[in-house]
Amino acid sequence: MRTAIFNNVDLEFSGKANNYVLVARWSAAVAQTPRYTALPACREGIVTSYFTTDRHDRLREQVREFAESKVRPLVSEMEAVKSVQHTLSRLIAQQGWIGVTIGRGYGGMGLGHLAKTIIIEEISRVSGAMGAMVQASQLGVAKILNFGSEEQKNKWLPAIASGDCLPTIAVTEPDSGGFVLGMEATAEREGDDYLLNGRKVYIGNSHVGDVHGVVVRTGKGSAGLSAFLVESDRPGLSLAPHREAMGLHGFSFGELIFSDCRVPAANRLGSEGDGLAVAYSSSILYGRANLTAVSLGIHRAIVDETVAFALSRPRHGKSIAEMPSIKLKLGQMQSRLMTARLAAYHATHLLDTGQSCDPELINAKLINVEYAIDSARSAMEIHSAAGLFTDRPIERYLRDAFHIFAPAGTSDIQLLRLGETALGTAKGSWSERFARESAASAGELRADADRDGALCADKLRAAS
Ligand SMILES: Cc1cc2nc3c(=O)[nH]c(=O)nc-3n(C[C@H](O)[C@H](O)[C@H](O)COP(=O)(O)OP(=O)(O)OC[C@H]3O[C@@H](n4cnc5c(N)ncnc54)[C@H](O)[C@@H]3O)c2cc1C
Numbered sequence: 001m002r003t004a005i006f007n008n009v010d011l012e013f014s015g016k017a018n019n020y021v022l023v024a025r026w027s028a029a030v031a032q033t034p035r036y037t038a039l040p041a042c043r044e045g046i047v048t049s050y051f052t053t054d055r056h057d058r059l060r061e062q063v064r065e066f067a068e069s070k071v072r073p074l075v076s077e078m079e080a081v082k083s084v085q086h087t088l089s090r091l092i093a094q095q096g097w098i099g100v101t102i103g104r105g106y107g108g109m110g111l112g113h114l115a116k117t118i119i120i121e122e123i124s125r126v127s128g129a130m131g132a133m134v135q136a137s138q139l140g141v142a143k144i145l146n147f148g149s150e151e152q153k154n155k156w157l158p159a160i161a162s163g164d165c166l167p168t169i170a171v172t173e174p175d176s177g178g179f180v181l182g183m184e185a186t187a188e189r190e191g192d193d194y195l196l197n198g199r200k201v202y203i204g205n206s207h208v209g210d211v212h213g214v215v216v217r218t219g220k221g222s223a224g225l226s227a228f229l230v231e232s233d234r235p236g237l238s239l240a241p242h243r244e245a246m247g248l249h250g251f252s253f254g255e256l257i258f259s260d261c262r263v264p265a266a267n268r269l270g271s272e273g274d275g276l277a278v279a280y281s282s283s284i285l286y287g288r289a290n291l292t293a294v295s296l297g298i299h300r301a302i303v304d305e306t307v308a309f310a311l312s313r314p315r316h317g318k319s320i321a322e323m324p325s326i327k328l329k330l331g332q333m334q335s336r337l338m339t340a341r342l343a344a345y346h347a348t349h350l351l352d353t354g355q356s357c358d359p360e361l362i363n364a365k366l367i368n369v370e371y372a373i374d375s376a377r378s379a380m381e382i383h384s385a386a387g388l389f390t391d392r393p394i395e396r397y398l399r400d401a402f403h404i405f406a407p408a409g410t411s412d413i414q415l416l417r418l419g420e421t422a423l424g425t426a427k428g429s430w431s432e433r434f435a436r437e438s439a440a441s442a443g444e445l446r447a448d449a450d451r452d453g454a455l456c457a458d459k460l461r462a463a464s
Contacts, residue, residue, distance in 0.1 A: 051114060051349040055448040059115055063122040066095060071126045078129060078250040079396060084207045084242055085250040089133050090163065092123070098137045099161025101145065101441035106157035112442025113348040117293040121344075124297025125304075128400030129250035131297050135290035136204025136253075140167030142286040143213045143227060143278045146437050147270040152229065156211065168209035169287075170200040170256055171279045178406075178413055180225075180279050185216040185258060187226060192265050194218075194228065196236070196258040204407065207242055207252035213282075214256070215275040225275025229267045236261030247399030253407075281430045284358055285351065285438065287408035288365040292344045295368035295404045299340060299375055302397045303333050306379040309386070309394075320382070329378045336371035343367045354439030356432040359421045366414035372401045 074088060100116045102108025109115070116138055124131025137160070144156050144167070159165035176182030185198020196216055203212070210232050218226040230237060240255035269278055307330060310321035320326050343364040350357035376398040380387045387394045405411065420426040431438065 051345045052118075053445065053449050055111065055445055056115055056118055059111065060118050060122055063095075063097070063119050064125075066092075067123050067126040067130075071123065071130055075127050075393075078127070079390065082244050082249045084252045085130070085133070086208055088130065088250070089166065089205075089208045092130060092134060093137065093163030093166055096161060096163065097134060098141065098163060098166065099157070100138065101141060102157050102161045103440060104444055106153060107161040108157065109161070110441065110444030112352040112445050113289055113438065114345060114352050115442070115445065117289060117296070117344055117348045120290060120293035121297040121300070124294045125301045126297075127250065128294060128298045128397070128403070129248040131294045132248050132251045132253075132403070133205060133208070135294055136168060136251075137166045137209070139204065139282060139286045139290050140169050140209070140211075140213055142282040143169060143269055144229075145441065146281055146285075146434050147227065147274060147278055151266075152269070156229070165210045166205055166208055167211050167213060168203055168205045169213040169215075169279075169282050170203045170206075171215045171283075172200060172202050174199060174201050178409055180215075180276065181222055183215070183217060183225070185214075187216045187218050187228060187263070189218070189265070190262075193262045194265060194268070196228065196230065196261040196263055198258050200256040200258075202253045202407070203256055204251070204253050206254035206256060207239060212237075212256060213269065213278070214258070215279045216258075218272050218275070222276050223273045225279070226272045227269040227275045227278040228263050229269060230258075230261065230263055234261055234263065246402065247396065248403045281434060283408050284361055284430045285434060288361040289344075289348050289351070291404050291408050292347070292361075292364040292368040295365075295372040295401065296340055296344050298397050298401050298404070299337050299368065299372035301393070302372065302375050302379045302401070303330075303337050305392075305394055305397070306330065306333065306382050309392075310382055313386075326382055329382055333375040333378050336375050340364075340368045340371045351431060351438045352442040352445065354435040356429045356435070358426070358429045358431050359418060361431070362409075362414050362417050362421075365408060366411055366418070369401075369404050370411055373405070376401045 070091065071088070078085060096109055097119045099108035100111050100119055101113060103110045120131050120135050120138070123134055141160060144152060148156070156165065156167070160167055171180060171183070172178070173183045173185060175184065185196070185200065187194040187196050196214065198216060200214065203209075212230045212232065213227060214230050215225055215227045217224050236259050238257045238259070240257060242252055242254055245253070307321070310326055310330060311319050313320045315323065321330065343360070347357055347360035347364040350360055379394050380398055383392065383394050386392060390396075409417075417426070
């Protein structure tokens, strides 16, 4: 057994990868860590109550309490050591939140996509790295829910929902980047197995994942991609060493190397040729929304922190918040945050109610990433020299916000897709194709809304 001491928190785990025995002892010192006191960026109800139910509000409180008490005390240590947070990742998964869109029948929460946004937003508000960790494995759920056989669902979904298994999705390659069809990794059929060869890079949760959803070539062209579930301890699969990045310290987005990795045909998701659909649908329906939520959480932290700073920084007998130029910048940040949040909640509400919403999901990612980065710049300007030092979180927020630019498509890629929407040349709608599955993922929310008589109960009921 190895023991790591983080900020007065003892975390014990066995040295075997992905088999961590969690013995977290939250010391008295951590329990007494002062709570976050910055002013809230926007009153909770303003842009959200149209979409949220009491169940969402209870979930938010629960996640926020966890993030403040269990994640925040570890953040400075995570920034200092910059290593992958195996034990904290597992502890977060064990709260059941990776299974928020998995139905109760498979052990999940069945609360849908807006609830998923709230979970990621609240964790990311405290730690972008752990928010990214949560989203990466929630993204890994999509392919099993939408393409898994009943046998595969029964095998994997309960373990994911309980936090015992962290899934990933592995599509990107060194030379093809965001151009999925340019991938070169292969799977060759050999009897009842496939032999996988090639490399996947920038894979979210690469170093904590237990089962990787890998898309590779089984043939030529767009019909030549197929998806496989590959357990992390399978011979022939190895990890490149963890590389330090600019931000998101504690999160891994590293490299998987396949070298004659033998995978049973029973691990194939869907049919041969379904790989492109697995990759695209996961990216649009989960990836866009998840990264939207990470940006939103970071953005909220940026605004909270900057308002608190501006109010506390004296100038001419008042605070700098009274100066018109500062108030104007704060107003711009608040406006961006409200618009970004509205886009995020609207898009996921449409998913939960089984409506066609690919452009809304794409736009939400674009708006949230761009606005969080814009607000990070405004925040740095308001902090001026004070923002450059690592004793304040603002430079961390700036670094973390930039990390959300590339995954699930850069802003140029989102704009290209929205251009196709404008021109009427968009090719199909994943939200329409998987409307039943998306609405089903919020089944428990509908049951709760019925009981609570919540605001959007009618809309949720209409989707069932
Ligand atoms: C934090 C993080 C987490 C990630 N998680 C995952 C994951 O879980 N699974 C996974 O498979 N991948 C993941 N990725 C990889 C991510 O999907 C890629 O970074 C993304 O697809 C872009 O690829 P690239 O970075 O290689 O850039 P490239 O595709 O090489 O793009 C380089 C530049 O060219 C532009 N460009 C590219 N193509 C076009 C085009 N057709 N038209 C106009 N401009 C274009 C881009 O906008 C960009 O500015 C993650 C990346 C990050 C940073």
